[in-house]
Structures are given as C-alpha cells and as structure tokens.
Amino acid sequence: VSHEHGCDKCEQLLQGYLDRELSEDEYHVAQAHLEQCEYCERRYRFEVTLRRYVRTTAAERMPPGLMARLAALRTDPPGPAG
C-alpha cells in the first residue's frame, strides 16, 4: 500500500492500533501496513514513546493526607468505636 506521508486513513488506523481500539480485521490491516510502510512504522513507534513519556511524566501521586480526608467523608467513618 503506497500513500502520501501523513495520510488521514493511516493516522486514524494507527491511533486505534495504539489505543487497542481496533476490531480484529482492522488490527490485521494495521499490522500488515506497519510491516511494509517504514514511514508509518516510525511514526507509530514515536507515538508509543511519546505516550509512555506523557503518561509517566504527567503522573503525580496523591498528596499525603488526602486519603484520610476522603475517608472522613464516609457516611460512618470507621474509627475508634465508642
């Protein structure tokens, strides 16, 4: 399959592939395409890297103390029973 670099159809297919949202048929089409299109394969690898990077760098843990404040919102917060 030859195509213009950055074609819409490939972009859409690769997005679904990246997000594991393709049907089985689409998945095979995407995989076959990636095997023979160097450009898309490279784009795809970059997208995977970028996504992993965004996910790890943008993830912040909950501040200490928030969990206790959330637990205190419970209807009958468990605690030392009277």
Added chain:
Amino acid sequence: VAEAETDDGARRIAGEARDRVRFEEEALELADQVYRVARRLVRTPEEAEDLVQETYARAFRAWRQYTPGTNLRAWLLRILTNLNVDRGRKLQRTPDLQPLEEGDYYLANRMAESGGEEALEQERVVERLSQDSIVNALSSLPHDFRDVVVLVDIGDFSYADAAQILDVPMGTVMSRLHRGRRLLKQRLAEEAMT
C-alpha cells in the same frame, strides 16, 4: 408476624449498610488513580485536591446510583468532570481554559493537514523535552481536547468510557483525541524551541 417483619427490615438495613461500606471502600481504593487524572485537568495540586474531595463527597451521597459490577472509576470520573465544568463556569477561567474558540479548531485542522517531514522534525524535538514542558503543554490545550487526552493517555480509559464520562459520541472522542495529541505535539515542539 410483626416480629418477622421487623427482622426483615433489620436485615434489609444491615444489607444496605454492607453494600454502602463496600462501595465506599472500593471507591477509596481508586483515589490515587482519580487524583492522577484530576491533577491534569486543573492548574494546581490544591484545585485537584478540592475537586477530588468534592467528587467523593458527592459519590458517597449518591452511591445508590452506581450499578455494582460496572466501571466504578469511570463513574467517579464522570462526577469529577461534571464538577470541573461547573467550577469552570463559576470561576471564569483563564483564557486557555475557556471553551474552544474558532481559532483553535482552525489550528488543529491545519495541523491535521500537515504531515510528512514536518511531523518527523517534531519527533526529534519532542524527544528532548523536560517534565515541565509536558505538563505545561498539556495544560495549555483547549479543555475539550485536553479532557480526552488526559482520560485516555493518563487515565487509560477506553474510547467508550471516555465517551460516557464526557457525555459525547465515540466519534467525537476519537477526533478530539487525534487533534488533541497533534496539538500537544505542536505545543511540545514550540516549547522545545523556545
């Protein structure tokens, strides 16, 4: 007979209390993941913390509306994104958190048209970025795009879950995700060059 009825009532109340406790515990186990998404939907850790607290307060009140066995994390995030939209309207957000302007769509569309070598050039630049630039670029996205990118890329939600959380069709999730990621790469490239 009256005694049996009282027993039934007592059992029902006890059963409901057990369900509620289980709901609350399951919800609390997800707090870290809920916070992680919330943190990227607002500017500051304080805002994120407020938003998560409001979300849990509401969830604990409305727990009966949750259907056991369905995705509790998505259910909590739906409350959270709705609260966030309400807050946005109340607080009169800074310009970049305003609803999407014509100009943003224009830019996103134009980016979708560009590709090829320009796209590969972006890759080389993006690879040299710091944590701050990722965070800044994310928070600079128009919120319609950012919400979807955050839910899918940071929250790890499926398109279907994201559609349900934001109350938009799946197709809208897919196109906003596509444009949002493109815009994110563009902003990252800009950051890297300044």
